[in-house]
Amino acid sequence: MTNKLDPQTLAIHTGIHRSQFNEHSEALFLTSSFVFDSAAQAAARFSGQEPGNIYSRFTNPTVTAMQERLAALEGAEACIATATGMAAITACVMGLLSSGDHIVASRSLFGTTVGLFNNILNRFNIETTYVSATDPSEWQAAAKANTKLFFMETPSNPLTEISDIAALAKIAKQIGVLLVVDNSFCTPIVQQPLKLGADIVIHSATKYLDGQGRILGGAILGKRDLLMDSEIFRFLRTGGPALSAFNAWIILKGLETLSIRVKAHSEHALEVARWLEAHPNVVRVFYPGLPSHPQHALAMRQQSTGGSIVSFEAKGGKEAAWRIVDSVRLLSITANLGDTKSTITHPATTTHGRISQEARAAAGISDGLLRIAVGLEAPEDIKHDLARGLQ
Numbered sequence: 506m507t508n509k510l511d512p513q514t515l516a517i518h519t520g521i522h523r524s525q526f527n528e529h530s531e532a533l534f535l536t537s538s539f540v541f542d543s544a545a546q547a548a549a550r551f552s553g554q555e556p557g558n559i560y561s562r563f564t565n566p567t568v569t570a571m572q573e574r575l576a577a578l579e580g581a582e583a584c585i586a587t588a589t590g591m592a593a594i595t596a597c598v599m600g601l602l603s604s605g606d607h608i609v610a611s612r613s614l615f616g617t618t619v620g621l622f623n624n625i626l627n628r629f630n631i632e633t634t635y636v637s638a639t640d641p642s643e644w645q646a647a648a649k650a651n652t653k654l655f656f657m658e659t660p661s662n663p664l665t666e667i668s669d670i671a672a673l674a675k676i677a678k679q680i681g682v683l684l685v686v687d688n689s690f691c692t693p694i695v696q697q698p699l700k701l702g703a704d705i706v707i708h709s710a711t712k713y714l715d716g717q718g719r720i721l722g723g724a725i726l727g728k729r730d731l732l733m734d735s736e737i738f739r740f741l742r743t744g745g746p747a748l749s750a751f752n753a754w755i756i757l758k759g760l761e762t763l764s765i766r767v768k769a770h771s772e773h774a775l776e777v778a779r780w781l782e783a784h785p786n787v788v789r790v791f792y793p794g795l796p797s798h799p800q801h802a803l804a805m806r807q808q809s810t811g812g813s814i815v816s817f818e819a820k821g822g823k824e825a826a827w828r829i830v831d832s833v834r835l836l837s838i839t840a841n842l843g844d845t846k847s848t849i850t851h852p853a854t855t856t857h858g859r860i861s862q863e864a865r866a867a868a869g870i871s872d873g874l875l876r877i878a879v880g881l882e883a884p885e886d887i888k889h890d891l892a893r894g895l896q
């Protein structure tokens with residue numbers, strides 16, 4: 506399949522390798538190992554002289570199909586699938602970094618990523634400096650001789666701050682470090698970081714790539730030499746954070762509808778954001794698709810939509826916010842996102858509850874802040890569900 510085809514077409518037709526049965530829908534290969542025709546073939550496969558499957562910890566036809574399809578959508582040469590999004594980040598940093606190296610990362614990263622960097626990597630003498638998501642000059646200033654990676658995600662969670670991928674890619678190239686972008690929130694339908702100059706894209710496939718809250722999965726995408734002829738693939742092969750064939754099949758089929766799903770999520774999110782902005786009991790709405798967003802122009806330059814995450818500050822602080830959460834009947838009270846079902850979270854007492862009130866305030870996460878991952882229910886019903894508590 507060539508890259509000239511539309512993403513919607515690539516999402517349906519890339520990665521098809523029919524078996525002897527000529528199945529129309531992609532087959533699911535639930536097998537841990539693969540058999541060889543002869544001792545000589547086994548030897549050739551193990552030595553790498555002959556391509557082909559050996560063992561599903563490192564290759565499996567269903568996983569390969571999913572990797573090819575996601576790579577086509579991101580415009581990447583190669584893709585390595587992993588068991589979870591965190592496994593993708595772990596494989597990436599374990600593959601690219603050594604003791605004594607340094608990371609510059611956005612201050613508004615997914616909490617578990619911060620945990621990995623601060624509590625695990627630091628035990629291996631890999632240090633991370635956190636800088637502003639929105640000010641590229643801070644990244645340049647924080648870089649040192651031993652800096653190997655810039656690590657970011659955009660829009661940020663829960664405040665939807667936008668990082669300028671092209672600007673950070675330029676700085677990264679100048680000083681010779683790799684730019685890694687966690688693209689879980691946007692998916693390749695909304696944003697393609699590799700085209701903006703990023704070196705590596707990370708996905709939690711658990712979110713929109715599956716899209717129905719069923720399975721965990723992850724992926725690393727980028728240039729072939731950076732992923733496959735490097736320590737990243739070796740880490741996958743020996744460290745073992747492999748994606749199961751069954752989960753790969755779920756994601757593979759999920760990708761076929763990714764484009765229409767993500768566009769619908771975005772349309773619903775915009776409608777809910779506009780309605781919230783006009784509500785008298787809402788202090789402020791954070792949504793990159795609204796002209797009131799401080800980085801609306803940048804967001805519209807590097808994203809095709811405003812995305813699916815809407816945060817807002819309710820008038821009346823924590824008490825009001827909790828009342829809204831406790832009044833919902835349709836929205837799910839859970840921190841997960843990327844599902845057909847809308848979810849609502851109170852960041853100050855859940856995802857960001859372990860950091861001090863001062864640190865939260867400095868990060869702009871007020872007690873009245875709520876985050877909604879807008880699902881595929883009718884926007885009218887989502888609004889009604891929120892209106893009850895907002896009154």
Ligand SMILES: *Cc1c(COP(=O)(O)O)cnc(C)c1O
Nearest residue numbers: 589590591615687689709711722
């Ligand atoms: C969920 C998430 C992750 C971690 O993914 P898992 O599949 O839960 O391991 C990483 N980054 C972002 C932005 C996420 O939302």
